[in-house]
Amino acid sequence: MRAIHKVLVVDDDPVVGKSFNRVLTNKGYVVITAANAHEALTKLQEGGYDAVFTDIRMPGMDGLELAERVKARTPWTPVVIITGYGTEANEARARAAGVTTFLQKPLSPEMIEDSAANATRVAAPVVARIESRHVEMPVVAPVVKENALKNIALFIAAPFIGLVYAMLLPFVGLGLLTKLAAEALVKKYPAMANVFGFVKTIAKLVAAPFLGLAFILALPFVGMATLAWVGIRGLANKARAG
Numbered sequence: 001m002r003a004i005h006k007v008l009v010v011d012d013d014p015v016v017g018k019s020f021n022r023v024l025t026n027k028g029y030v031v032i033t034a035a036n037a038h039e040a041l042t043k044l045q046e047g048g049y050d051a052v053f054t055d056i057r058m059p060g061m062d063g064l065e066l067a068e069r070v071k072a073r074t075p076w077t078p079v080v081i082i083t084g085y086g087t088e089a090n091e092a093r094a095r096a097a098g099v100t101t102f103l104q105k106p107l108s109p110e111m112i113e114d115s116a117a118n119a120t121r122v123a124a125p126v127v128a129r130i131e132s133r134h135v136e137m138p139v140v141a142p143v144v145k146e147n148a149l150k151n152i153a154l155f156i157a158a159p160f161i162g163l164v165y166a167m168l169l170p171f172v173g174l175g176l177l178t179k180l181a182a183e184a185l186v187k188k189y190p191a192m193a194n195v196f197g198f199v200k201t202i203a204k205l206v207a208a209p210f211l212g213l214a215f216i217l218a219l220p221f222v223g224m225a226t227l228a229w230v231g232i233r234g235l236a237n238k239a240r241a242g
């Protein structure tokens with residue numbers, strides 16, 4: 001029979017995994033087992049699952065923490081808690097994490113089959129909505145990384161850009177004041193136009209070295225920023241292509 005769903009069963013008791021395998025394989029499910037939560041997380045990274053069944057009491061990370069991590073990573077994945085030690089506190093924590101339902105041990109074939117059918121029935125519409133919106137989660141990482149690198153580059157360059165502005169600002173201000181004063185005097189005394197033309201030429205000659213120094217100071221940082229930007233864009237494009 002063609003497999004229609006893939007489920008992950010997490011329990012340190014191998015009998016539980018064998019029970020799911022025996023009941024669900026003939027019903028068209030692919031059953032993958034894990035002996036603990038860390039193994040389960042590794043297998044979840046390797047491929048998608050239509051549902052996760054997990055025991056609560058396991059060595060190391062317990063099933064409730066596993067459920068919280070699964071729901072945080074892929075909120076649409078149904079998680080079913082298998083337990084023989086149900087408490088109100090456990091149920092409250094599990095429901096807060098978004099657990100679909102609970103299975104109380106001992107498990108019967110009917111319980112396993114009904115729970116798998118209900119869990120995968122819940123998952124199907126959610127996955128369909130996500131696919132219809134063309135959600136491409138891996139694309140987010142390169143964009144976030146690119147923005148972070150850009151912000152770091154701007155943060156490093158900001159003091160040097162501020163220094164260049166601080167150096168140029170007095171000359172720009174003096175130049176504007178001198179120009180306004182000269183224009184006012186020329187309007188009042190047209191004969192002084194030639195004098196102010198000469199003064200203007202001298203001012204340009206005096207200001208030229210300072211402007212050149214400002215450009216020399218700024219040029220390395222502009223070049224470094226350009227190279228950094230090209231490198232960031234190249235890394236981002238490579239990450240998207242990968």
